[in-house]
Each structure stands twice: as structure tokens, then as C-alpha cells.
Amino acid sequence: MSVLVVGSVALDSVETPFGKADDVLGGSATFFAASASHLTKVSVVGVVGSDYPTEKLEPLKKRGVDFSGLEHAEGESFRWRGRYRHDLNSAETLETRLGVFSHFSPKIPEKLRSCPYVFLANIDPRLQLDVLRQVKKPKLVACDTMNFWIQSRRPDIIELLGHVDLMTLNDAEARQLTEKANVVQAAQWIMARGPRHVIIKKGEHGAFMFTEKTIFFAPAFPLESVFDPTGAGDSFAGGFIGYLAATGDLSEANMRRAVVMGSVMGSFAVEKFSIERLMTLTRAEIDQRVKEMRKLVTFEEEIPA
Amino acid sequence: MSVLVVGSVALDSVETPFGKADDVLGGSATFFAASASHLTKVSVVGVVGSDYPTEKLEPLKKRGVDFSGLEHAEGESFRWRGRYRHDLNSAETLETRLGVFSHFSPKIPEKLRSCPYVFLANIDPRLQLDVLRQVKKPKLVACDTMNFWIQSRRPDIIELLGHVDLMTLNDAEARQLTEKANVVQAAQWIMARGPRHVIIKKGEHGAFMFTEKTIFFAPAFPLESVFDPTGAGDSFAGGFIGYLAATGDLSEANMRRAVVMGSVMGSFAVEKFSIERLMTLTRAEIDQRVKEMRKLVTFEEEIPA
Numbered sequence: 077m078s079v080l081v082v083g084s085v086a087l088d089s090v091e092t093p094f095g096k097a098d099d100v101l102g103g104s105a106t107f108f109a110a111s112a113s114h115l116t117k118v119s120v121v122g123v124v125g126s127d128y129p130t131e132k133l134e135p136l137k138k139r140g141v142d143f144s145g146l147e148h149a150e151g152e153s154f155r156w157r158g159r160y161r162h163d164l165n166s167a168e169t170l171e172t173r174l175g176v177f178s179h180f181s182p183k184i185p186e187k188l189r190s191c192p193y194v195f196l197a198n199i200d201p202r203l204q205l206d207v208l209r210q211v212k213k214p215k216l217v218a219c220d221t222m223n224f225w226i227q228s229r230r231p232d233i234i235e236l237l238g239h240v241d242l243m244t245l246n247d248a249e250a251r252q253l254t255e256k257a258n259v260v261q262a263a264q265w266i267m268a269r270g271p272r273h274v275i276i277k278k279g280e281h282g283a284f285m286f287t288e289k290t291i292f293f294a295p296a297f298p299l300e301s302v303f304d305p306t307g308a309g310d311s312f313a314g315g316f317i318g319y320l321a322a323t324g325d326l327s328e329a330n331m332r333r334a335v336v337m338g339s340v341m342g343s344f345a346v347e348k349f350s351i352e353r354l355m356t357l358t359r360a361e362i363d364q365r366v367k368e369m370r371k372l373v374t375f376e377e378e379i380p381a
Numbered sequence: 382m383s384v385l386v387v388g389s390v391a392l393d394s395v396e397t398p399f400g401k402a403d404d405v406l407g408g409s410a411t412f413f414a415a416s417a418s419h420l421t422k423v424s425v426v427g428v429v430g431s432d433y434p435t436e437k438l439e440p441l442k443k444r445g446v447d448f449s450g451l452e453h454a455e456g457e458s459f460r461w462r463g464r465y466r467h468d469l470n471s472a473e474t475l476e477t478r479l480g481v482f483s484h485f486s487p488k489i490p491e492k493l494r495s496c497p498y499v500f501l502a503n504i505d506p507r508l509q510l511d512v513l514r515q516v517k518k519p520k521l522v523a524c525d526t527m528n529f530w531i532q533s534r535r536p537d538i539i540e541l542l543g544h545v546d547l548m549t550l551n552d553a554e555a556r557q558l559t560e561k562a563n564v565v566q567a568a569q570w571i572m573a574r575g576p577r578h579v580i581i582k583k584g585e586h587g588a589f590m591f592t593e594k595t596i597f598f599a600p601a602f603p604l605e606s607v608f609d610p611t612g613a614g615d616s617f618a619g620g621f622i623g624y625l626a627a628t629g630d631l632s633e634a635n636m637r638r639a640v641v642m643g644s645v646m647g648s649f650a651v652e653k654f655s656i657e658r659l660m661t662l663t664r665a666e667i668d669q670r671v672k673e674m675r676k677l678v679t680f681e682e683e684i685p686a
Binding site: 162163164257258259260261278281282284290291292293294295298299300301302329332333335336370371372373374375376 | 467468469562563564565566583586587589595596597598599600603604605606607634637638640641675676677678679680681
């Protein structure tokens with residue numbers, strides 16, 4: 077089944093201890109689509125400016141990503157410039173130029189309104205709500221958000237929670253949104269306002285999936301070198317939703333597998349700049365890492381002490 | 382089989398967002414012993430001052446902990462005073478009074494020199510080396526350390542690595558000791574200097590066990606409320622080594638179970654001040670949480686997408 081993602085399509089300039097990349101593909105929808113394209117059909121709704129090097133989207137199109145919903149507006153594309161220090165744990169934003177993204181108002185093309193899986197990537201929650209008014213009873217709607225919107229649009233996010241099945245956000249954002257220091261309590265707070273599932277991403281420390289009665293945890297795959305963490309969370313979401321859409325199975329057992337797939341796709345994303353690694357990735361490599369993820373956490377039945 | 386732990390026996394005064402405790406049992410050897418006592422016989426070598434309320438050790442003695450190697454010296458006992466803020470992630474040390482601990486020179490009683498399992502808790506690495514000169518070919522020797530010793534006694538720690546089977550330390554300490562930002566690389570650096578196993582503890586983010594060829598990860602058990610993180614790492618070590626000693630099995634599969642037991646015991650330790658929770662804990666509660674740990678990470682074989 078196919079997935080609709082609504083989010084940013086940007087140009088990133090990134091500096092890490094290992095190198096620099098200028099004006100490379102970035103944005104939440106781009107990473108999501110690059111990741112999910114390994115699992116299912118993805119359609120992107122977003123906006124780019126007249127300066128956007130659309131030929132750079134070719135590798136994604138070759139992977140079957142549908143950009144028919146990508147709006148081309150007059151003006152500058154969304155640009156983000158950031159830097160990671162030695163520990164790679166958090167990005168320092170050096171510059172954000174919203175450009176055409178500041179007037180973005182997502183219009184979902186008619187043929188995409190029936191997509192059964194919808195991911196509302198990190199954009200203004202008012203726009204996320206607006207997308208939900210356009211789509212027709214998806215099987216699963218998931219949303220992400222970020223600190224900026226939590227600070228400026230908290231009531232809208234809370235309204236949004238009443239209309240989504242699942243929320244993904246990182247641990248700092250979960251704490252900020254819920255004002256709970258404890259992630260278990262934060263997840264309960266969010267679920268009490270709508271979503272049946274909450275995924276709290278902890279970057280290099282893995283991710284939790286909460287339901288009313290269960291908790292699942294998948295570690296981040298321990299890499300010997302992380303090259304550029306940009307887009308890891310959206311690649312996680314792409315792997316997660318992409319897997320659900322590919323299998324069409326929303327059982328707890330399958331959602332756990334989807335979280336592992338999310339973690340695996342996030343781990344590939346950080347091995348190179350931008351979506352580079354996701355573009356060379358093979359299904360065999362994905363399957364191999366899923367196996368390694370299992371080995372990483374498996375312990376056999378206990379021998380009574 | 383029995384375990385010998387050499388470390389601090391202290392009095393802690395702790396302040397958390399949930400309350401205060403003054404002059405309660407603390408110290409690495411105390412937490413280790415309280416935890417391991419649920420699994421096997423433990424003997425403590427350490428020192429207390431003439432002011433130490435030895436009657437407070439009674440609950441541990443009732444659990445079979447052997448304090449025959451606990452030295453009673455003239456002077457003040459080791460005291461630590463610390464505070465945790467809202468997020469409980471790191472302790473702020475308000476005061477450390479080493480007292481008799483500053484002249485501690487561990488003397489291993491003859492009957493304890495043949496203990497098959499030895500844990501060198503966080504003390505001066507020169508003293509850790511000195512303990513190893515006194516014991517007789519243990520089946521497993523593990524050591525811990527801390528930032529203070531890494532800064533002041535790094536060459537001694539490196540010497541120690543040549544004489545231990547396993548090292549446990551937290552992620553910040555691993556980075557400090559090895560000057561590697563990446564934990565996989567940090568673990569390899571340590572293993573190249575002696576230990577066949579390295580456990581890198583990440584507090585609320587779980588723990589990795591590295592061997593030359595494998596990596597195992599156990600999450601921290603997601604608690605709805607963490608009351609006082611003091612002693613979590615030593616309780617982890619107590620659960621880990623205690624389980625190995627109880628089972629006498631150093632296979633990879635069993636060491637993985639031991640890591641899970643460590644994580645479980647650490648999760649109980651933080652539920653109350655000092656060793657309170659470890660003193661009321663039952664085997665049934667431990668087994669139940671091991672089961673929950675399994676549920677937390679289990680995902681079934683993948684359905685081909």
C-alpha cells in the first residue's frame with residue numbers, strides 16, 4: 077500500500093567532524109521518502125523554490141518516489157545550515173532560510189487523497205490539521221513535530237493529537253510537549269490525548285514504542301562511525317511507516333518489526349551525507365542489518381539461578 | 382560460587398526532587414553486595430570509620446553478606462553528599478569526605494583469597510592492582526573505575542586492564558579513558574589492552590556488552606518513576622557478576638542473561654533511596670522483571686515485505 081508524506085523538501089549545508097556538504101538534498105519529506113522507497117510506494121507533498129535543482133531528485137524518482145504533489149513556487153527553496161561537533165549528539169543550527177516554505181499550504185492532489193498511510197512530517201501543526209481535512213480515512217495517520225512548534229503552537233499540536241493514530245517525536249520534544257521528565261509518563265500523557273501509539277526516539281540511544289499496555293524498545297544500531305546524523309529521525313519514520321504500508325498489518329507484533337525497520341533505516345542514513353547512503357542501499361543489506369539487530373538484543377530463556 | 386567485592390562502604394546524603402535522605406547506606410561495595418546477595422554469596426572488603434552505624438549492615442548480613450573482611454579504622458567513615466535535579470540524569474556532588482577511605486589499603490583475608498569471582502569496584506587503580514596480587518587465580522575478575530581515577534591514574538588503569546577479564550564503566554568514562562567519542566571504538570580500544578569483555582553502561586539508556594566479535598545490548602527497564610539513581614551502576618554490576626557466579630557459566634549466552642539481570646537489579650535499586658528497595662526485593666519480583674525485559678525487546682521473525 078502507498079504512503080503519503082507531507083513535509084519539507086530542502087537544501088542542507090552540513091558540517092561534521094568528517095567533512096562538509098553544501099546544498100545537498102535535505103528536508104523531512106526527502107529523508108522519509110528516500111527511506112520508505114525501499115519498502116513501498118511513496119508520494120511527496122511539499123514545496124520547492126524556483127532555484128531548486130530538481131534533477132537532484134532523479135535518483136528518488138528512479139526509486140519510484142512520486143513527486144507529482146511537489147509544488148514549484150516562485151522564490152528561494154528552504155535551506156538549512158548546521159554543524160555537528162565531536163560527539164555528533166546535537167545539531168547546531170547556523171542558519172535557517174524558510175524561503176517558499178514560509179507560505180507553504182499543502183494541497184493534496186485528488187489521486188493522493190486516498191493514500192492509506194499518511195505521515196505528517198514536521199511542519200506547522202495547523203498545516204498538519206489542514207492535510208487531515210483533505211485526506212479520506214487513511215488506515216494510519218502518524219505525525220511528527222519539533223521544539224519550535226511545541227513552543228509556538230502547543231494548542232494546535234494538542235488538537236492534532238485527537239486526529240492521529242500515532243505520534244513520533246524525540247525524547248526532548250516529548251518532555252517539552254508534556255512537561256513530564258519521565259518518558260513513560262510523557263508517552264501516557266500523549267496517548268491520553270488521542271494516539272494509540274507513541275514512538276519516542278532517543279537518537280543514538282534507540283527508540284521506544286508505547287501502546288496503552290505495552291512498551292517495545294529497539295536500540296540504535298551501534299555503528300563504528302556515524303558520519304552525519306541529519307535526517308536519522310525522518311529516515312526512521314520512513315522505515316517504520318514504509319514497513320507498515322508494505323505489510324498492511326497493524327498488529328502489535330508487526331508494529332514492533334516496523335520499529336526495528338525504522339531503526340535500521342535510520343542507522344544507514346547516518347553513514348553518509350544527505351540521502352547518499354539510502355540511495356545505494358540494497359534489500360540484502362537491509363535484511364542483514366535486521367538480523368544483526370536481532371542478535372544485538374537476543375537473550376535465551378533463563379537458567380534458574 | 383562466591384563473589385568478593387572490594388570497594389567503598391559509605392554513608393550517603395542524597396537529595397532528589399522526591400525527597401531527602403541523610404547518612405544512609407551507600408558506597409560501591411554496599412550496592413554491589415545488596416544486589417548480588419539475591420543471587421549468590423558475597424563477601425565485602427572495605428573500610429569504615431569508628432562512627433559507622435554497623436547495626437545498619439544487619440539487613441545485609443541477614444541476606445548472607447559476609448563482612449568479615451570489613452576493616453574498622455579509627456576516624457570518620459567515607460561520606461558522600463549529592464543532589465539530583467529534575468531530570469535525574471547526573472548527580473551533582475555537594476561534598477565528599479573520604480575519611481578513613483583515604484588511607485584504605487585492602488587486605489584480603491586468607492579465606493577470601495580463593496573467591497572465584499572478584500569485582501574491583503571503583504577505587505584507586507593502584508589498590509585494585511594490589512588486590513589482584515593477593516587473590517588466587519579467580520575464574521573471573523571484573524573492574525570498574527570513574528572519571529577521577531581516569532584523570533589522575535590513567536597509566537595504572539591501563540596496567541590494570543592487562544589483568545582483568547572484564548571492565549564495566551559508563552559511556553562518559555569510556556570516552557574519557559579511550560579518547561574515542563564512539564562507544565564501539567572505545568570498547569575496542571579497551572579490549573585491545575586486555576579484557577575480553579567490556580560493559581559500557583549508559584544509565585537510563587541501557588548497557589552494551591562488547592566481546593571481540595559480538596555486541597549485546599540491554600535497555601534500562603523503563604520505569605514510570607525513578608526515585609534516586611544513586612548506586613544503579615554498582616547494583617547492575619552486582620546483578621551481573623552475581624548471576625555469573627550463581628550459574629558458574631561464562632558462555633556468551635549466559636553472559637547476555639547476566640547483563641539483563643544487571644539491568645533488572647539496577648532498575649530496582651533506583652526505585653527507593655539507598656539499598657531500601659534491594660532489601661525488600663523478592664526472587665519472584667526479579668523473575669517477573671526479567672520476563673518484562675524480554676517482552677520489551679522481543680520482535681518475531683520478519684515477514685518478507
